[in-house]
Amino acid sequence: MRAWERPDLVSVPGESSAPWLHDTKTDSLVLALPLAAARLYVCGITPYDATHIGHANTYLAFDTLQRVWIDAGFRVHYAQNVTDIDDPLLERATATGVDWRDLAESQVELFRTDMEALGIIPPNDFVAVTEVIDEVATAVALLQQAGLAYAVPTEDAIAGADGTIAADLYFDIRAAENCTDWTLGDESNLDLVSMLRLFAERGGDPDRAGKRDRLDPLLWKAARSGEPAWESAVGAGRPGWHIECSVIALKELGTDFTVQGGGSDLIFPHHDMSAGHAQALSGHPLAGVYSHTGMVAYRGEKMSKSLGNLVLVSRLRAGGFDPRAIRLALLARHYRTDWEWTAALLDEAVVRLSVWSAAFGSATVNPGAASPAAAGSSAALVQALRLALRHDLNTPEALQLIDDAVDLPLDDLDLINRAISGLLGVAL
Numbered sequence: 001m002r003a004w005e006r007p008d009l010v011s012v013p014g015e016s017s018a019p020w021l022h023d024t025k026t027d028s029l030v031l032a033l034p035l036a037a038a039r040l041y042v043c044g045i046t047p048y049d050a051t052h053i054g055h056a057n058t059y060l061a062f063d064t065l066q067r068v069w070i071d072a073g074f075r076v077h078y079a080q081n082v083t084d085i086d087d088p089l090l091e092r093a094t095a096t097g098v099d100w101r102d103l104a105e106s107q108v109e110l111f112r113t114d115m116e117a118l119g120i121i122p123p124n125d126f127v128a129v130t131e132v133i134d135e136v137a138t139a140v141a142l143l144q145q146a147g148l149a150y151a152v153p154t155e156d157a158i159a160g161a162d163g164t165i166a167a168d169l170y171f172d173i174r175a176a177e178n179c180t181d182w183t184l185g186d187e188s189n190l191d192l193v194s195m196l197r198l199f200a201e202r203g204g205d206p207d208r209a210g211k212r213d214r215l216d217p218l219l220w221k222a223a224r225s226g227e228p229a230w231e232s233a234v235g236a237g238r239p240g241w242h243i244e245c246s247v248i249a250l251k252e253l254g255t256d257f258t259v260q261g262g263g264s265d266l267i268f269p270h271h272d273m274s275a276g277h278a279q280a281l282s283g284h285p286l287a288g289v290y291s292h293t294g295m296v297a298y299r300g301e302k303m304s305k306s307l308g309n310l311v312l313v314s315r316l317r318a319g320g321f322d323p324r325a326i327r328l329a330l331l332a333r334h335y336r337t338d339w340e341w342t343a344a345l346l347d348e349a350v351v352r353l354s355v356w357s358a359a360f361g362s363a364t365v366n367p368g369a370a371s372p373a374a375a376g377s378s379a380a381l382v383q384a385l386r387l388a389l390r391h392d393l394n395t396p397e398a399l400q401l402i403d404d405a406v407d408l409p410l411d412d413l414d415l416i417n418r419a420i421s422g423l424l425g426v427a428l
Contacts, residue, residue, distance in 0.1 A: 003122035010422040039257035047107035061335035137232030157222035166222035188268035242273035255284035378412035
């Protein structure tokens with residue numbers, strides 16, 4: 001699948017190093033130090049109601065991470081999925097009378113447009129689930145052969161061509177725990193009560209009859225009448241949610257990649273289960289660091305598709321707001337915090353963009369404006385900016401550093417201009 005155009009990345013003179021990033025698994029800051037290259041996987045959208053500010057907040061956080069790595073001289077290999085076949089997408093298509101393929105295609109294109117407008121670095125591998133049906137089915141078959149997947153009789157499934165009764169296939173958590181180093185809860189650190197609650201809220205089926213464990217997740221959904229299905233090594237049907245990311249990540253990045261990212265609503269069950277599937281398939285951990293962004297609320301509740309309280313990037317852009325201001329509004333909140341979107345935040349960002357442009361924009365850059373004796377060190381400011389970003393992507397501190405420098409006599413305004421563009425992604 002085609003991604004979107006890569007923004008021009010401005011190099012910033014000086015030296016930097018790998019960032020410290022919060023790891024959900026250990027609840028601590030760890031050094032996100034790449035080996036040959038930084039390998040990053042961020043879970044993508046289910047393409048309906050895209051792109052809301054919550055989406056943008058997540059992808060901007062990992063865009064910032066990429067910029068920090070690139071500034072430190074590392075090559076980045078970034079992969080992202082698109083869940084273009086799933087129950088919520090099919091439900092929305094049915095409710096709106098639109099073919100699910102047309103709905104997915106239109107929303108993915110809108111997502112591309114929004115990401116490009118915001119200056120988000122695109123993934124090297126932008127992979128739709130419908131492009132890897134065979135790979136997912138093969139992975140499920142391997143798990144079945146290893147005794148880590150089992151069938152649950154499914155009354156409403158379509159019988160196979162040979163008359164055999166089709167069944168849904170589930171991952172056997174206890175069997176996987178017994179033969180791998182993975183344990184359910186490794187990434188999330190949740191207790192059983194919390195797991196069961198979130199599993200039910202986020203697409204799981206803890207009360208499904210025939211399952212060996214209430215938390216066992218679906219790997220392969222057998223074909224139903226009126227639903228899309230693909231012939232495969234495990235019968236006609238389609239992938240479950242968690243296995244798709246395991247397969248795409250392993251295919252594009254390999255094992256033990258640098259960072260697995262996404263919103264905090266994916267910690268459980270999605271990332272816990274994806275890590276378990278990957279460990280069962282490969283014998284290795286999925287990622288070194290599990291990094292998650294906070295939730296964005298609107299009008300007192302978490303912004304979500306189910307509630308319909310969405311602020312869409314496309315609508316803000318259509319309303320005349322500069323995408324650079326939208327970006328600054330998001331950068332003003334730390335990526336790991338939960339916060340609430342308000343119109344005032346965007347108004348503040350518009351003012352900030354105007355002030356920065358007047359102080360450091362390309363039309364005002366004049367390195368000789370301040371006398372050497374009176375000028376402050378732009379290099380020192382850029383170094384402080386780098387330190388803030390390397391410390392768990394502290395963008396609020398980075399923005400404050402630039403705010404505080406607006407009225408200072410600096411010896412190299414061009415350097416500040418380049419740093420704002422290269423590190424923060426805001427071209428003045």
